[in-house]
Amino acid sequence: MPVSASLTESATLLRRIGVVVGSVLVTLAYCLDVLWRAALRRLDRARVDRYTRGWAGALLRLVRLEVAVVGRAPDFSDGRRYIILCTHASHYDIPVSFVALPGSIRMLAKSELYRIPVLGLTMRLAEFPSINRHKRDQALADLARARQMMESGIVLWAAPEGTRSRSGELLPxxxxxxxxxxxxxxxxxxxxxxxxxxxxxxxxxxxNLGQQVSVHIGEPIDAASYAREALPELMAETRQRIAALLGE
Incomplete structure (x- = not known):
């Protein structure tokens, strides 16, 4: 049900500061919990799944964001390897995805994030993978690790646009x-x-507080049915489906 206009508002400067500070504190609290549990060998994937959804839910509550889901996700526990390719128009794409979608979802992270103190180590311990395409040996090792993680049940989340869209329209x-x-x-x-x-x-x-967003899930595409040289066709098919979901 749409949020009424009276509940939607632009945040004041004081509220913006509150949202930023609150988001940092929530993130830090979850990071420290992961670190100490990992140090005590009491960290497992199920707990990380709860943490990612708890962290995401807390961030969404700070901006009073409401989420509706359209469509159904596949059974991520069927033994196949899955990668979610999602539109990217806000920093909130990731927490919204964690809240809206099932499974052990982990963002395919940029290598720069691992250089951030506390956060970088937390992401490694929580099984957030990264692929370094600039160094071949490292890329092969990262790829092997990502595949192993996917085979063990991790669902990767990635943004094919690579950067955030200001207008919400699909970028290349x-x-x-x-x-x-x-x-x-x-x-x-x-x-x-x-x-x-x-x-x-x-x-x-x-x-902008009190917004409502909708997460639209499309029909899966089996990349195994595409030859390597058919990468442009795979990209085009995926873009067409995402554009249709976006309503473009």
Missing amino acids: FKKGCFHLALDTEAVIVPVAIRGIHKVLPARSWRF
Whole structure:
């Protein structure tokens, strides 16, 4: 049910500061919990799954964001390798995905994030993979690890646009996550999040509170049915499905 206009508001400067500080504190608290549990060897995947959803839910409550889901995700526990390819128009794409979708979802992270103190180590311990495409030996090792993680039940989340869209319209797709899908013979799950760009527009700190977004889940695409040289066709098919989900 749509949120009424009276519940939607632009955050004041004081509220923006509160959202940012609250988000940092929530993230830090979950990171420290992961670190000490890992040190005591009391960290497992099920707990990390609860933490990612708890962290995501807390961030969404800070901006009073409501989430509706359209469509149904596949059974991620069927032994196949899965990669969610999602639109990217806000920093909130990731927490919304964690809340809306089932399974042990882990974001395919940029290597730069691992350099951030506390956060980087937490992400490694929580099984967030990264692929370094600039160094071949490292890329092969990262790819082998990502495939092993997917075979053990991890569902990767990636944004084929690579950067956030200011308008919410689809940007050109990059090839990296499609190479990964082909290399791991993964099943691609196309996902589009409508209205997310209004919550926190790209490259701004203008929070809009009380927004409602909808997560649209499309029919899966089996990358194993595409030859390596058919990468452009795989990209085009995925883009077409995501654009349809987005309503473009």
